[in-house]
Amino acid sequence: MIFDRVKSLDAILATAEKKSLTRTLGAFQLTMLGIGGIIGTGIFVLTAEAAQKAGPGMMVSFVIAAVVCAVAALCYAELASMVPVSGSAYTYTYAVMGELLAWMVGWALVLEYAVAAGAVSVGWSGYFVGLLENMAGISLPDAYTLGPSQGGIINLPAMIIALLVTGLLVLGTTESAFVNSILVVVKITALAAFVVLAIPAMNMENFEPFAPLGFAGISAAAASIFFAYVGFDAVSTAAEETKNPQRNVPIGLIGSLAICTVFYLLVASGVVGGVGAQPIMDEAGKGLAPGSTELTAACKEIGDAAVVCSKEALAWTLREIGWPQIGNLLGLAAGLALPSVILMMMFGQTRIFFVMSRDGLLPNVFSRIHPKFNTPYVITIMTGVFVAAFAAFFPVGALADISNSGTLFAFAMVGIAVMVLRRKDPDRKRPFRTPLVYVVAPVAIVGCLYLFFSLSNYTKLLFVIWAAIGLVVYFLYSRSRSHVGRGVVDVHEDDAGIPPPPIPPIS
Secondary structure (H helix, E strand, O other): OOOOOOOOHHHHHHHHHHOOOOOOEOHHHHHHHHHHHHOOHHHHOHHHHHHHHHHHHHHHHHHHHHHHHHHHHHHHHHHHHHOOOOOHHHHHHHHHHOHHHHHHHHHHHHHHHHHHHHHHHHHHHHHHHHHHHHHHOOOOOHHHOOOHHHOOOOOHHHHHHHHHHHHHHHHOHHHHHHHHHHHHHHHHHHHHHHHHHHHHHOOHHHHOOOOOOHHHHHHHHHHHHHHHOHHHHHHHHOHHHEOOHHHHHHHHHHHHHHHHHHHHHHHHHHHHHHHOOOOOEOOOOOEOOOOOHHHHHHHHHOOOOOHHHOOOHHHHHHHHOOOHHHHHHHHHHHHHHHHHHHHHHHHHHHHHHHHHHHOOOOOHHHHOOOOOOOOOHHHHHHHHHHHHHHHHHOOHHHHHHHHHHHHHHHHHHHHHHHHHHHHHOOOOOOOOOOOOHHHHHHHHHHHHHHHHHOOOHHHHHHHHHHHHHHHHHHHHHHHHHOOOOOOOOOOOHHHHOOOOOOOOOOO
């Protein structure tokens, strides 16, 4: 039951040939897409969340999250180079451990991508609102810029940006990647300026006490900060639209992760050393939960005079250390650049559903391609509507943690898949081989489990509920309509004597 219905790698590649997306992306574009997916809300916004959970100890949290992502990236790189089709962890699991586990991974990836896109939309909203207030003197009412848990009604800016990005994705992959590359340059420039200005203003006394909430706080912050790195795996979902994927996908995965890790540590050092990062405690000496009404009330009492209260942490830091105009410009850069992260998250989500639909596990309409733009427009629009709803009503920290739960499950499955496939199919060509796979993959699995159990009990409960809903959908709908279950297994076009269909160009 659990490990049946394995779809062979040959069948997966043949399916992609029959109903494929156009290959237009190179190594540079993939690296830019990876950086665009990684650098975003995690560093621009969740720095404040991490500080509230761990204080200056969040420096260690960034390292822990980076190590887990690095070993997971090596596993991803091998599988992505072997199976250069859309689908990411879902596709790899289908080929190795069967349809049920593949469905659960694909279902979990909804949390990773769609919920994450909502989180980034909320992060963008914080910078947008702060920018209007500090540069234009326009104060928008909290009722329309905050979700209900923070005393508002609806976060309209977050909802609007999600819908705008949806429209861009419908237009086409090449156009989206071009816009993303421009935004990535803006984002890196802004972070570089922050590092240059904040590092000289560091005061080492701000690092004490280093871990006010102990290692438990550092672990909790690492589980949240993990969100700052997860965009790298969206590169693998673009494998089917990549030229020479065996070479370019590993470059995009590992290159983007390495560049972003260096930035993160430098930026975090600037925040801690420049303005301090001590959490706000309750009377019992426990840290208040980020995004809670208690923390919101405490921040109002002190006039938001702490980085843990800021919804635009980096811009706020620059203003506090004497660079108010540069802080405003950084806020502007974040406002321009964060949509690139929303774009990548939604890009990944639509491609996962596209492949699941192509396998018969979701309705065929989900894999319908637009006749002019050559993009999966139906699922793109549906995803955009759900992302806008998440962004409108939930705080950024809660969305990030929920997203992480699905991501960590998927990453652990990839670690298992790469080892199983080494045993099941040792002779298959591997353009990129994970070094020390029987050390790296177990470390990735254990690391993912460690971060998962460091999440809040509320988040873990939501993940279990989401997984249960997924099982109901699978057994009531997907299992009976699965192409593999019905014996509809594709073969290579050449073997079938059928010429491949022409691929229309992207308009």
